[in-house]
Amino acid sequence: MFCIRPLTAALLLGALASAAGADTLLKLDARAAVPAPTTGYLKLGTATSPKGETLAANSQYLLKDGKPWLPVMGEYHFTRAPASQWADQLRLMKAAGLDVVATYVFWNHHEERPGAFNWRGNHDLRRFVQLAQAAGLKVVVRLGPWCHGEVRYGGIPDWVVDAMPTRGNDPEYMALVDRLYGQIGRQIQGLLWKDGGPVIGVQLENEYNLRGPGRGEEHISALKKLALKAGMDVPLYTVTGWDGAVYPSGEVMPVFGGYPDEPWATSTKELPPKETHAFRFNTRVSGDLGAQTKSHGAGTAETDKDKVPFFGAEYGPGLPAMYRRRTLVSPDDIAAMLPVQIGSGVNLLGYYMFHGGRNPVGAGGTGLEESSLSGGYNDTPRINYDFQAPLGPDGQQREVLTRLRPFHYFLRDHGAQLATMTVRQPERSPADPADLQTPRWAVRANGDSAFLFVNNHVRQYAMPAQIGVRFEVQLPGGAVTLPSKPVDIPNGAYFVWPVNLDLDGVKLRYAAAQPVARVDAGAQGIVHVFAATAGVEAEFALPDGLKTLKPDATQLQRLGTGANGRAVSVLLLAPEQLAQLNVLELAGQRRLVFSEQQAWVADGRLQLRGVGPQPLRAAVFPALTKPAAAGLKVSQDGVLQRLDVAGDPAQPALHITATRPAGMAPKVLKGGLAGAAVQPIPEAFATAATWSLQLPAQLPRAEDVLLELDFVGDIGRVFAGTTMLDDWYYNGQRWQIGLKQFGLKPGAELRLSVLPLRADAPVYIDAAHRPAFAAGQTQVAELRGARLLTVRRVAIAP
Known part of the structure; x- marks a missing residue:
């Protein structure tokens, strides 16, 4: 099942250069103290659930039950998917390491004719939210009334657009928005956080940078009042913060995003290097995100930087299809954004879209897609909204998902610590995104603990290999230099390395490997999953010296004895092994499940889903007690329990x-x-x-x-x-x-x-x-x- 990637020509050349004595020490000073977070500025909704659980935000991060929380959120549009798929797809999203599902409520999907609302079948918002809760996901409802989402008129019904001004405080328009919000409020009544439900937030409008009488901050304030009137009292109120967005500071929190290309651009050639692959130290806005209106001044988000946390909602794990520009991104184009965004300070990682879909067809066959024929800026397919998403419109697992999951699992286990850390800029950093020569790296630190983020991948541009590199991070307790010998960072590499990380009582000075997940393996002790960095020897600096480990998913490699005398070990994965990793709660215990197919848990059972004639296979650690299924073969390979169900070579003929x-x-x-x-x-x-x-x-x-x-x-x-x-x-x-x-x-x-x-x-x-x-x-x-x-x-x- 597993193999180790051979050395590429670029790595071989880099090795030769290192042997010739190249040694570049990249330096960064992280000794400054982290400013204490402030509270009281944000006017949030009810933060306490009936069980006493709390959800709040300070100026730097979210807090769940009083502890820092750095969640992962992904967009899935319920009206763009068959209701029969929702339950499994939401569980697949949870299995991929997501904590929150976000969804637009497209007005024209629900009220095509005045007063005739449709909340049935594929339009049943209430059932979708209930299924999300059953899958263990929190929910953010994006209310609109203008959503964009590549939908006709941004989601506002034709009969509204034809009859009155929109996206402002026109009384006739706001009366209809009041009715819409009232309908949404009734759909999610009893499902809000304050009721013990999963709805933790709502978004008002989208990409809103309009100014003037009845617009700007005044309009967003009016929308929030209507949401509260409709009963939507939630911990979080958000707006999109890019492209010069304006909003009432303190009333809502801005969210940000970025994409590795711009399908909404007009160029028929490759674009210059995008900001999404370059660390940002002075701004949260990651370039042009395709707002349909133009800003005429600085946005509120920039002046809010020290008052609100850095949240993401639209980091693109794929791209939409637009007629004039049909970009096809690689999995690395997407995954390389993650260390950049997290390393730039993001404290909520939100994707748009995480799950693809298809547009419903309107009454009389009217297309509900954005198109130039209806005055839209872009032409998009009539039905298809694939978005090259990690999960396709029919739940297909795309290769990009296998690159994203390890970062999600990393945030699940280390996000509470990371959330409190601030971004530190190296002595030398690129002058702008077009600078492809200067090493791209950053550190987030708090006290003597830190994480180091590196990216040497830029879409459609070859990056020079960084030859003979080591990093020096100055911390209050002294400098940490890693690794012990210079390494070569090839074109396309991106990773996260820890500094002064406590592994359940074993003090890790640093690791030249990426932390992924933690598993309590009972009698076998605590196991920390790490990922080897391609072309770099995995080195663990411990109190008793250095340990160099080889990737092997079948064997635990002991680091030492931790708290309560328990063994602390590492399971070190090669890139190909990492791509198959799922971290699932199964039979009352967190387990590692390696599979080329989709893997998730439903009804207390491990679900494996595959396409075509190949066998269904998984490897599990810790082992299941008595795994059982028709045709299942069980074997042991080191610490891994292998599960195999034969394939079906007889595929239907077309x-x-x-x-x-x-x-x-x-x-x-x-x-x-x-x-x-x-x-x-x-x-x-x-x-x-x-x-x-x-x-x-x-x-x-x-x-x-x-x-x-x-x-x-x-x-x-x-x-x-x-x-x-x-x-x-x-x-x-x-x-x-x-x-x-x-x-x-x-x-x-x-x-x-x-x-x-x-x-x-x-x-x-x-x-x-x-x-x-x-x-x-x-x-x-x-x-x-x-x-x-x-x-x-x-x-x-x-």
Whole structure:
């Protein structure tokens, strides 16, 4: 199951350079005392639950039951997903290390016609919140009324936009917002924190930087009053703080974000290096986040820096598809942001989107997506909202999730300490994000304890290897220099190393390895999971000297005796082993579960979910007492208990027939608010190539069946009859559609249409995926492959 990554050419060259005697000492002074947090400035809601649990915030961090708390939050839109999926998907989010789920309430999804509210089925906010609570997640409800979220009119219904001014204190508009907030308040009544429920916060409006009479701080204040009137008394009230946002200081807390590219930009070329990959020491705003309105002055967030904690809500673990710019980010483009954001002081790590989805279709077939046809700044797919998210629209696990989880687990076990630490800037740091030569690192410290954050990855730009590097951190108790010998940090590396970390009574001076999680293994003592840094020898500096460890997920490596005479050991993981790690509460105990498939806990059982013919496999530590499931084989490999269920090589067949060749697609026009490429008009699809996709007469008895499409063209659409099921902008990513949700009959025929992509189309596609047009070739519309993949699941009793 596990292997160790071989040395790359870059690492080999770096090793040769180190052997030649290169030694660069990077210095940082972290001796200054941490300012004491202040309280009383923020006007928060009821902080105490019926059980006496408390949730509060000071000027630096959140406090849960009086202790610092650094949670992870992820966005999942309930109206963009089948209600039948919610329970499992929320548990998958919890298994990935999330503490909070955030969700927009899109007004036009619930009140398409005046006064006719829909809170049923896939629109049932109350059930979604209840399921989140059952999964162990807290909830933040993003109220709008303007949300954006790549939705038509930002979520405000057409009939409102047509009739009155919006996004201000117009009396007619505010009366309708009052009614909307009242409806939302009734949906979550009894589910607020003060009632013992999971709803800990609400967000007012979104990306709000409008000024003038009835706008600005005055409008946000009015919205908060309406939320309170509707009964939404919660510990946290937030607004987005980027792009010059304005709000009443002290009444709400700003949240921030950042993305590794800008699909809302108009450039058809690669963008300069983004701020999200560069540490920030003087600002919390991470560049342009695509606000639909322009700021005309400095935002409130900058003057609030010393009064409110640094919270994130929209760090992008993927990117949306927009017609003119179709960026496809790598897992490392995303994961490299995490040490940067945490190392820049973020004390709530929030993602948008953590789970992809699909837009509902409005009454009469109206599209509810953002588009230039309805005056939007961007063109987005009619239905698909994949977002390249860690969990796809049908719950698919994406590779990026395996890179993010270790940071979530790190925050779960070390976040309370980290939250109290402030950011310290090195003697030398990059002048700006375009400086690719100066080492990128930062430290968060409090007293003699610290964490060191390093990033040597920038999307689409090769970083020079930092050759022969050591770090010197000046602390009140003296300087710590790590590691003991110079190391080479290759292009693409990013990591977190601890300084003066207490491992249950064993004093760790430093580690040249990343802390991940802690497990109480009973008679085997306390086990701390660490991740080896690729190309760097894992070194642990202990009171009795240095220990150099080799990655091995099957063996505990003892560090010493800790508190109460218990053994303290390390389980050191190679990168490939780390990618399979899940930390789950199972059978009354925290356990490590290694699996290439999805793993989570439901109904007290370990759930494994895989796609295609491969076996379902996991390795568990500490071992389960009597694992049981049909076809399960159990074996032991060192400390790991291996669980195996045979694969199913018989995948359903898909019969594909070309039915219509492509015509000549019309020229892609420029226009709209962005003055850039706009999506072709509906009549253009008459030139699309089409294929018949015939499902087998006997569909397998599986949890789901994914239709996977590999096409090259401009826009793909899948129909059942004349009903569009899904659509996709070509960007090089495989397109998958879960078929179970549509209730298709065995033998049903689907139709794929692919609008040709013209060679002269002024759209951006990453160089690795842009079609190479042959001489004289003017367009392309090809289906390179299509197949059906079963989704299998096994529940293992412990």
